[in-house]
Amino acid sequence: MAENGALHVELVAPDRTVWSGEADMVIARTIEGDIGVLRGHAPLLSLLSDAVVEISTADRGVVVAVVDGGFLSVANDRVSILSDHAELPDEIDVDRARTELEEARGLVGANDDAERRLRRAEARIRAVEKTS
Amino acid sequence: MAVSLREYRARIKSTESMKKITRAMELIAASRIIKAQQRAQSAAPYARELTRAISAVATFSNVDHALTTEPENPKRAAVLIVTSDRGLAGAYSSSVLKEAERLIEMLRGDGKDVSVFVAGRKGEAYFKFRGRPVVSSWTGFSDQPSHQAASEIGAALIDSFLAEGEEGVDEVHVVFTRFRSMLVQEPTAVRLLPLEVVEGEEKPEAADALPLYEFEPSAEAVLDALLPRYVESRIFFALLQAAASELAARQKAMKSATDNAEELIKKYTRIANQARQAGITQEISEIVGGVNALADAQAGSE
8 A cells, every 4th residue: 555565564552553654574473373474465364472573664674562462464565463562672671571581480380371471571582682 | 797707708718728629620630631632542543453453354254253143132231331430520420320320221121131330439339329239340540541441341241241141141331421522521322242343444346356365363263352352442442531521521520610619709708898897887886986975975964
């Protein structure tokens, strides 16, 4: 839909727009595996897992964001990523993520919730590492 | 008269301090309204994208979901009433409760059992005082609702909608106050569940081939995850609207309270002045009367 042949990306959380703009490529992790979206991708609706989303912006930059589940929807060169909780790396509290990671590691196996917390903390740390 | 003059002065003073309080509340409400409106605005993109995704699924697949199927013979209904946590907002809570009562009456008239869910302390108190049962209630966020609160409420409502047998309800209604403008807020009742999905806002033109939508992992799974989010987002919308309405109603109520206080002060000042004047007049006439009496007495003795 965009004139210059780029994807239009909207990364939104329920209470705000986290990032929106033009991009060349979006890489996200769905529950079935990683997926890359380029211009002209077939319409798609997919569930995301708790992981990092990478957006290669039109001006050669890279935006990394972490999502706690959500959806990826592609139609007419328009990508919307919806998540209950989405954060950009500079909003992430790394120290908290690390302590969370340690705590969750100790609990793994006890319940599903711990595994989920572990995945979320890992995704946060990875997002920060990718940008720094 | 001197005593009542002092009384009036005390009354003027207390009215003045009341006026200060209502004025402060008015200003606070006014500044919070702007924030509430901003919050409502920043929640809009999510709702828009979600609606787009839902209508894509509805348009490009033929999947039925438990949340969208109409029960054949609805017997039980749930009503979520969104009220405020605090008072001093004029008729805000009572008008939303009135609307809710009307809806409940109507549902009862259709032969449905009604179970009540309440958000906000005022609504909770209303039902508790009347000894009427409330299935569950949520409080503490009425003037700045978080999305988390909305998802808690959504989860509870969906659970009771999907529950089988006696516990389960066949439809869910929400009563909240819609924010039309700073001056107009109207209590509205909408049916939340079963969902009515608006199909295809951007249906392909007849000439185009129908785009093949890919659903990962499957249309059912996607719908399963999407629809509860949609319900949550609708509830979040209702909460945000209610918050803005509450603040607007409070601002209006506090503005008229301040105006009234001003009127009262004016009235009391007039009465106090009159009393003061009367006191002075009386004193003068007493003095004059005394002098006259003295003069008369002296004239008599000579």
